[in-house]
Amino acid sequence: MARFDRYVLSQLFVLFGFFSLVLVSVYWINRAVILFDRLIADGQPASVFLEFTALSLPNVVRLVLPMSAFAASVYVTNRLASESELVVMQATGYSPWRLARPVFTFGVLVGLFMMALTQYLVPSSLEQLRFRENEISGSLSAQLLREGEFMNPTAGVTFYIREITPEGVLKDVFLSDRRNEDRVTTYSSVDGFLVTEETGPKLVMVNGIAQTLIKEDRKLTKTKFTDFAYSISSLIDAPGAIFKPLDQRPTSELFLATDIVAKATGKTPGRVLEEAHGRFNQPFLCLVAALIGFSTLLVGGFSRFGVGRQIIGAILLLVLVKLVESIVTDPVRNNPELWPLVYAQSVFGFSVVFIMLHLAARPRRRRKDASAQVGASA
Structure with a gap:
């Protein structure tokens, strides 16, 4: 050259x-x-x-x-x-x-x-x-762990957390499940935790109440609980299907x-x-x-x-x-x-x-x- x-x-x-x-x-x-x-x-x-x-x-x-x-x-x-x-x-x-x-x-x-x-x-x-x-x-933190924001991770479900402590405790948890056409179930608790088990991730709510509304006869039932585990596998999108x-x-x-x-x-x-x-x-x-x-x-x-x-x-x-x-x-x-x-x-x-x-x-x-x-x- x-x-x-x-x-x-x-x-x-x-x-x-x-x-x-x-x-x-x-x-x-x-x-x-x-x-x-x-x-x-x-x-x-x-x-x-x-x-x-x-x-x-x-x-x-x-x-x-x-x-x-x-x-x-x-x-x-x-x-x-x-x-x-x-x-x-x-x-x-x-x-x-x-x-x-x-x-x-x-x-x-x-x-x-x-x-x-x-x-x-x-x-x-x-x-x-x-x-x-x-x-x-599709991760837990992106879809669910947001303070002070009402989220809809999937159709018919509303989720809310007032605060997340440095220790990972969820304060004032609210979860409304309207996926069943016959009933609406609402969960609210003072504290909550996210845990991962072999069957999938779960939301553990502590010191709360579950309210179920039967749409047919408009009957409302209330159940207090000390702790309650709710499976959230269906709320999280699988990242594999791209x-x-x-x-x-x-x-x-x-x-x-x-x-x-x-x-x-x-x-x-x-x-x-x-x-x-x-x-x-x-x-x-x-x-x-x-x-x-x-x-x-x-x-x-x-x-x-x-x-x-x-x-x-x-x-x-x-x-x-x-x-x-x-x-x-x-x-x-x-x-x-x-x-x-x-x-x-x-x-x-x-x-x-x-x-x-x-x-x-x-x-x-x-x-x-x-x-x-x-x-x-x-």
């Missing part, structure tokens, strides 16, 4: 790392605030918050990679142009196609990283994150069992194939974003007044690439045979890059033709 290529690649990766860190931080902070409030409200330790953060990072990185590649390409190209380094390299005989080689290599490497994310890291991390969320939401959306399923499953996955997720076969091929298309978008940022600045020439117009043009081209995606989305989802349209935005992006580099090479060829004509006339 030429020294110029290594120099440009080093600049690209340094800026790519910087922009990725900034964008990931912005995305992460927005999610972390909501996640932190929810987990702390459920009484979860800080280790669970860090675990959830780590599991959500691959998907966040996947979202910011094309933008980071584009920003790094634009910034490095602008700096090379402002410091006349591109002018020097063109004077030595480098064509726009040759100048784009390090940017192309950079885009390919970022695309390979994106491929690893979309094919392996993101589906597995989202699946584990979903499992942990269901596991925590629904797997499309983004959590392996790519091989999406391709080999398209109809089965469509029925299991309630999606159309076209939507399943869109997800599968989209995982291969996203790495190409990283390459497209990097090349658009470079070629658009290169075609505009160099000016001491800056390249603001070229940068705006590059952003508009990215918007057009995204617009192509929105145009082909509905046809692909309605007809699975149209899955090649998933790659339309990448094809459009590469076409734009080819046109831009071709336009950037034209002025140089014209100067060569003019010089040749002058030499011939002499």
Whole structure:
């Protein structure tokens, strides 16, 4: 690899790392605030918050990679142009196609990283994150142990605790069970405890009263008790039964069992194939974003007044690439045979890059033709 290529690649990766860190931080902070409030409200330790953060990072990185590649390409190209380094390299005989080689290599490497994310890291991390969320939401502490809040862990059941002491004693427990159509049973006690036995978790209430209302004859019976054990297994969702959306399923499953996955997720076969091929298309978008940022600045020439117009043009081209995606989305989802349209935005992006580099090479060829004509006339 030429020294110029290594120099440009080093600049690209340094800026790519910087922009990725900034964008990931912005995305992460927005999610972390909501996640932190929810987990702390459920009484979860800080280790669970860090675990959830780590599991959500691959998907966040996947979202910011094309933008980071584009920003790094634009910034490095602008700096090379402002410091006349591109002018020097063109004077030595480098064509726009040759100048784009390090940017192309950079885009390919970022695309390979994106491929690893979309094919392996993101589906597995989202699946584990979903499992942990269901596991925590199905735990005793998340569903029942909340002070001063009336909760409905399942249909027909209302549960309330006034206070939880540091020793784990539940103060002023209230439980209303309306699942039986013929009767309504209400339990209230001074103290309570949650215990786990082989038959399942139970709520032990101490010094309380049970009131049963028979709906047919409107008869109310009261029973005082010193201690009473109430099974709460049916009130807690089992974390094992986890629904797997499309983004959590392996790519091989999406391709080999398209109809089965469509029925299991309630999606159309076209939507399943869109997800599968989209995982291969996203790495190409990283390459497209990097090349658009470079070629658009290169075609505009160099000016001491800056390249603001070229940068705006590059952003508009990215918007057009995204617009192509929105145009082909509905046809692909309605007809699975149209899955090649998933790659339309990448094809459009590469076409734009080819046109831009071709336009950037034209002025140089014209100067060569003019010089040749002058030499011939002499």
